[in-house]
Amino acid sequence: MSDSALKTVTVLGSGIMGAGIAQVAAMGGLDTFLYDVNDAALEKARGVIAGSLKKLAEKGKFPAADVDATLARVRTTTDFAAAVTPSDFVIEAIPEKLDLKQRTFVELERLTRPGVPLGSNTSSLMISAIAEPLRDKGRVIGVHFFNPVPVMRLIEIVLGPDSSPQALAATEALAKVMGKETVRVKEAPGFATSRINALIGLEAFRMLESGIASAEDIDKALKLGLNHPMGPFEMADLVGLDTRLSTIRYLHKTLGETFRPSPLMEKLVEEGRLGRKVGRGVYTYDAKGNRIPDATH
Numbered sequence: 255m256s257d258s259a260l261k262t263v264t265v266l267g268s269g270i271m272g273a274g275i276a277q278v279a280a281m282g283g284l285d286t287f288l289y290d291v292n293d294a295a296l297e298k299a300r301g302v303i304a305g306s307l308k309k310l311a312e313k314g315k316f317p318a319a320d321v322d323a324t325l326a327r328v329r330t331t332t333d334f335a336a337a338v339t340p341s342d343f344v345i346e347a348i349p350e351k352l353d354l355k356q357r358t359f360v361e362l363e364r365l366t367r368p369g370v371p372l373g374s375n376t377s378s379l380m381i382s383a384i385a386e387p388l389r390d391k392g393r394v395i396g397v398h399f400f401n402p403v404p405v406m407r408l409i410e411i412v413l414g415p416d417s418s419p420q421a422l423a424a425t426e427a428l429a430k431v432m433g434k435e436t437v438r439v440k441e442a443p444g445f446a447t448s449r450i451n452a453l454i455g456l457e458a459f460r461m462l463e464s465g466i467a468s469a470e471d472i473d474k475a476l477k478l479g480l481n482h483p484m485g486p487f488e489m490a491d492l493v494g495l496d497t498r499l500s501t502i503r504y505l506h507k508t509l510g511e512t513f514r515p516s517p518l519m520e521k522l523v524e525e526g527r528l529g530r531k532v533g534r535g536v537y538t539y540d541a542k543g544n545r546i547p548d549a550t551h
């Protein structure tokens with residue numbers, strides 16, 4: 255697909271990721287449908303997008319004069335057929351449940367024009383599994399965005415065994431319009447990003463368990479010595495220890511011993527120390543989300 259064939263994009267699911275994806279599509283000048291089953295989620299997403307555009311304009315990262323027109327390019331709807339029928343590219347960002355995604359993709363195949371790429375923002379599922387019930391599996395491709403979408407520069411393109419060259423070319427064209435960089439990865443558990451990130455986090459927990467250094471010093475070492483923007487424990491607290499543990503359990507099951515879960519991480523999850531979202535993980539946070547310096551762990 256040439257860039258000019260890409261005019262209308264549909265985003266399914268208007269949560270954390272869907273709102274951000276719709277925003278960057280509209281910022282790229284695309285007519286954007288944002289679909290959700292829940293009216294309140296759509297309303298919230300519109301507020302989030304408006305707030306984010308305003309903030310970007312205040313920081314001089316987006317023209318203030320374009321904010322209103324960009325917001326107007328996002329059409330929110332709970333009408334699935336109306337959202338997907340005119341689409342040149344669909345990106346699914348609904349909950350991470352295989353059966354839900356499969357059912358949605360079957361409906362997409364039925365209602366969209368033949369050949370329109372069907373992207374999934376899944377963070378862990380196999381593209382081939384999502385495509386499995388479709389007649390034309392070549393249309394399905396992984397389009398993995400990062401949170402927060404307007405800020406993070408990468409789209410990790412995940413290729414299933416059947417993903418077509420046309421779907422790949424269209425995804426690369428879409429990324430360009432959205433101002434994102436891309437990498438191509440063949441489908442494998444954890445793709446490239448989640449797999450390496452999980453391993454660094456896991457190794458940091460193993461070092462903490464064996465008393466090699468404190469959490470603060472391991473975080474500081476990776477930030478100041480290796481130029482990581484965040485330490486592995488700060489990252490684990492941000493992602494959520496329960497979310498991180500379930501990824502690691504999946505990688506352990508599929509890729510083997512390298513990903514054996516850390517007993518310390520399991521213990522923190524059992525104790526409800528899930529990270530920033532509950533005010534306590536590896537570190538402790540006050541009600542405003544600021545870290546309390548002398549936290550124990």
Ligand SMILES: NC(=O)c1ccc[n+]([C@@H]2O[C@H](COP(=O)([O-])OP(=O)(O)OC[C@H]3O[C@@H](n4cnc5c(N)ncnc54)[C@H](O)[C@@H]3O)[C@@H](O)[C@H]2O)c1
Binds near residue numbers: 267290292354376
């Ligand atoms: N949160 C992250 O940091 C992140 C990063 C990369 C990828 N992902 C992936 O993106 C996807 C969405 O994650 P999220 O964090 O935005 O979730 P979320 O819970 O914030 O949003 C999901 C939205 O989907 C809606 N929804 C539920 N069923 C639907 C359906 N049948 N059709 C349309 N909408 C439906 C919900 O109402 C909700 O608004 C998941 O596959 C997740 O694994 C998440």
